[in-house]
Amino acid sequence: MRGELSGSDSLYTVLSEREKPYVKLYCETLSPKQIAERMKVSISTVNSFKEKVLHKFSLESVHELIQYCAHDDFLRQYIPNPKPQTIN
Secondary structure, X not given: OOOOOOOOOOHHHHOOOXXXXXXXXXXXXXXXHHXXXXXXXXXXXXXXXHHHHHHHOOOOOHHHHHHHHHHHOHHHXXXXXXXXXXXX
């Protein structure tokens, strides 16, 4: 896979705080229009973040980005484990 991270780096640690939500939404297979609506930004802003992230990791498509996230376990790092519920 292109764009391999070195050493102890992970996708989560390399992405900026502003890039992480966009990558998460792409991993949820939302369209750029849906992401723009959720993030309350323009589609061109979504596409700009996508291009920056693809370039950062030498990827060519959102499909490769999603595979990369799965391989790197990005979503598990991005979304912390929920606290166990207590039953009263």
